[in-house]
Amino acid sequence: MGIVTPGFQGRPRAEAPDLPPGQYLTPDFPVLSAGPTPRVPRDTWEFVISSETGTEYRWSWDEMMALPQETPTVDIHCVTRWSKLGTTWRGVSLDTLLDGVDTAADYALAHSYGGYSTNLPLEDLRDGQAWLVHTYDGDDLPAEHGGPARLLVPHLYFWKSAKWVRGIHLTVEDTPGFWETAGYHDYGDPWREQRYQGD
Amino acid sequence: MTALPYVDGNMLDGPLGEVFAVDLSTATARCAHCGTTGPVAGLRVYSHAPGLVGRCPTCVEVMVRLVRAPDRAWLDLRGTTFLQIPIP
Amino acid sequence: MSWRQARLVAHRAETPTARTLVLEVPGWPAHLPGQHVDIRLTAPDGYQAARSYSLAAPVDGERIEVSVQRVTDGEVSPFLVDGYREGDPVEVRGPIGGWFVWRPQQTEPVLLVAGGSGVVPLMAMIRARRAAGSRVPFRLIYSVRTPDDAFYTEELRRRVRDDAGLDVAHVYTRQAPDGWRGEPHRLGLADVNTHGWPPELEPLVYVCGPTGFVEAVSDLLVGLGHPARRVRTERFGPTG
Numbered sequence: 001m002g003i004v005t006p007g008f009q010g011r012p013r014a015e016a017p018d019l020p021p022g023q024y025l026t027p028d029f030p031v032l033s034a035g036p037t038p039r040v041p042r043d044t045w046e047f048v049i050s051s052e053t054g055t056e057y058r059w060s061w062d063e064m065m066a067l068p069q070e071t072p073t074v075d076i077h078c079v080t081r082w083s084k085l086g087t088t089w090r091g092v093s094l095d096t097l098l099d100g101v102d103t104a105a106d107y108a109l110a111h112s113y114g115g116y117s118t119n120l121p122l123e124d125l126r127d128g129q130a131w132l133v134h135t136y137d138g139d140d141l142p143a144e145h146g147g148p149a150r151l152l153v154p155h156l157y158f159w160k161s162a163k164w165v166r167g168i169h170l171t172v173e174d175t176p177g178f179w180e181t182a183g184y185h186d187y188g189d190p191w192r193e194q195r196y197q198g199d
Numbered sequence: 200m201t202a203l204p205y206v207d208g209n210m211l212d213g214p215l216g217e218v219f220a221v222d223l224s225t226a227t228a229r230c231a232h233c234g235t236t237g238p239v240a241g242l243r244v245y246s247h248a249p250g251l252v253g254r255c256p257t258c259v260e261v262m263v264r265l266v267r268a269p270d271r272a273w274l275d276l277r278g279t280t281f282l283q284i285p286i287p
Numbered sequence: 288m289s290w291r292q293a294r295l296v297a298h299r300a301e302t303p304t305a306r307t308l309v310l311e312v313p314g315w316p317a318h319l320p321g322q323h324v325d326i327r328l329t330a331p332d333g334y335q336a337a338r339s340y341s342l343a344a345p346v347d348g349e350r351i352e353v354s355v356q357r358v359t360d361g362e363v364s365p366f367l368v369d370g371y372r373e374g375d376p377v378e379v380r381g382p383i384g385g386w387f388v389w390r391p392q393q394t395e396p397v398l399l400v401a402g403g404s405g406v407v408p409l410m411a412m413i414r415a416r417r418a419a420g421s422r423v424p425f426r427l428i429y430s431v432r433t434p435d436d437a438f439y440t441e442e443l444r445r446r447v448r449d450d451a452g453l454d455v456a457h458v459y460t461r462q463a464p465d466g467w468r469g470e471p472h473r474l475g476l477a478d479v480n481t482h483g484w485p486p487e488l489e490p491l492v493y494v495c496g497p498t499g500f501v502e503a504v505s506d507l508l509v510g511l512g513h514p515a516r517r518v519r520t521e522r523f524g525p526t527g
Contacts, residue, residue: 002329003292003376010334011362024334034245034252036205036259079249115261159249179249183266183273196268205498206522210339212383213325216288224385240386241520 019083020190026082031144038114038164042148048167051103067092072131074154077190089152091133094125105170109177110151113164118177120160129155157188208242208253214265218272221284229280232260290327290378295371301438306368307354312379315349318342320411321388324381328363338363341408345415354438356404387521391419395491398483399427400504402496406438409495417450424452428482430474433462456482479507486512498522
C-alpha cells in the first residue's frame with residue numbers, strides 16, 4: 001500500500017454485501033475499449049455460430065429480432081473493479097440460439113467486429129446464463145457499450161461479455177481470447193476473484 | 200472535436216519502465232501486421248481497458264499489450280516484429 | 288522506476304479551474320522539458336488512482352511543477368485542484384518519456400501548438416529555453432476556449448517582451464477578448480500559416496492537447512508539407 005494522501009477518497013465506492021471481493025459500486029457505466037469502436041450497420045450485421053465440424057448457423061438482424069426476446073436484470077462486475085447492480089437488458093437467450101446447434105464441443109470462443117475475442121466454457125452460455133443483447137435500459141445499445149449487439153454473461157467478469165459480438169466458435173479445445181492470452185484468467189469468476197492467470 | 204479514446208505511445212514509458220531496464224521511450228518498433236516502422240511514442244494507446252493496448256498508427260492492429268497485476272506483469276509483443284533501442 | 292514520496296510545498300491558481308502544484312521530491316533526478324510524471328494517490332482504505340501529468344518547469348533541484356486542469360467528474364484532478372493541501376504527501380514516478388522533449392542544444396526553429404491544458408509541457412520548453420539562454424526561435428500557437436481558460440497569461444506576455452525570438456499567438460474557440468481581431472474559431476490552416484513556420488525552415492513541431500485536437504493539427508501540418516517525423520505529438524485522453 002502507498003502513502004495515504006489526506007483527504008483523497010477517489011471515486012465514490014461502497015462495499016456492499018452483494019458485491020464480489022475487491023469490487024466497488026459505481027453509479028456510472030464506464031466505457032472500456034481496447035481499440036477503435038466498430039460501427040456496424042444493422043443491415044449488414046450478422047451473428048454466426050460455427051460448430052467444431054465447421055457447420056455455420058447464421059442470423060441476420062431481422063432474424064435475430066424475430067426470435068423470442070428476454071429482459072434480464074442482472075449485476076455486472078468489471079475486472080477493473082467496478083460493479084453495477086440491477087442493469088436491465090433485452091435480447092435473445094443463448095439457449096435459444098444454441099437450440100438446434102449440433103455440437104459436442106466443450107468450449108466457446110466469442111469473436112467480435114473489430115477483432116476482440118474471449119473464451120468461456122460452452123456450459124456457461126447455457127441454462128439461462130447468457131444472452132445476445134441489443135437493448136440497455138430501454139434504449140438501443142450504444143456503440144461504445146457494444147452495440148448493435150453484445151454478449152451478456154453476467155456471472156463472469158464483464159470482459160467475457162464481448163462487445164460488438166459477431167459470432168461464436170464452438171471448439172473441442174479451450175482457445176484463449178484477447179485478454180486471456182495476455183494474463184487474464186481463463187474462466188473469470190468474480191466471486192472467486194479469478195482476475196489473473198493462476199488466481 | 201470528437202473525444203477519441205486513445206493517447207500516444209509516450210504514456211507507455213512509465214508502465215514499460217517497470218518491466219525493462221532500458222529506456223524504451225526513444226525506441227522504434229516495426230508492426231508485424233503492416234510493416235510500418237516508427238517510434239513507440241507514436242503508437243495509439245488505449246488505456247481505458249483491463250490492460251494497455253498499443254496499436255499501430257497506420258493499420259490500427261495491436262502491436263503491444265501490457266497487463267499489470269499487483270505482483271506480476273504480462274507483456275505481449277506478438278504484433279511487433281522488432282524493437283530497435285538506442286544504446287548510446 | 289519506482290514511486291517516490293513527494294509533498295506539496297507551494298501552489299498557485301492558473302485559471303478558475305486549474306492550478307499549478309510545486310512538489311518537493313527527495314532524490315528527484317534531472318528531467319527534460321516535455322517529460323511527464325505519474326502521480327499516485329492512496330485513500331485511507333488502500334484504494335489507489337494514478338494519472339500522468341506533464342512537467343511544467345525545467346529542472347530546479349528537487350522541486351517539480353505540474354499544472355492540473357480540473358476535469359468535470361474526474362477522480363484525481365478535482366482533488367489535486369481543490370483538495371490537496373500544502374505539506375501533504377503524494378507519490379510520484381518519473382521523469383517519463385524521451386520522445387516529446389526539447390533539449391536546449393537543439394538548433395532548429397521550434398513551433399509549439401497547444402490545445403487547452405496541452406500548453407503545460409510546451410511552457411516547460413519555453414521556460415527551459417529562457418533558462419538555457421537559447422536563441423532558437425520559438426513560436427507558440429495556443430488554442431483556448433475563452434481568455435479565462437488560458438494558462439500562464441501574464442508570464443507569456445512578459446516572456447514575449449523579454450525573451451528575444453519568442454512569439455505567442457492565442458486562438459479562441461468560444462469567446463475572444465475585447466480588441467482581439469477576428470471571430471472565435473477552431474485552430475485552422477490560416478492560423479498555422481500566419482503564426483507557424485514554413486516547412487522549408489525545417490522546424491521541429493510539438494503538438495499537445497486532447498486527442499481530437501492533436502489529430503486535427505497534425506493533419507494540417509503534414510498537409511502543409513511538414514514531414515510527419517518532425518511533428519511530435521502528445522495526446523491526452525479524457526481521464527480526470
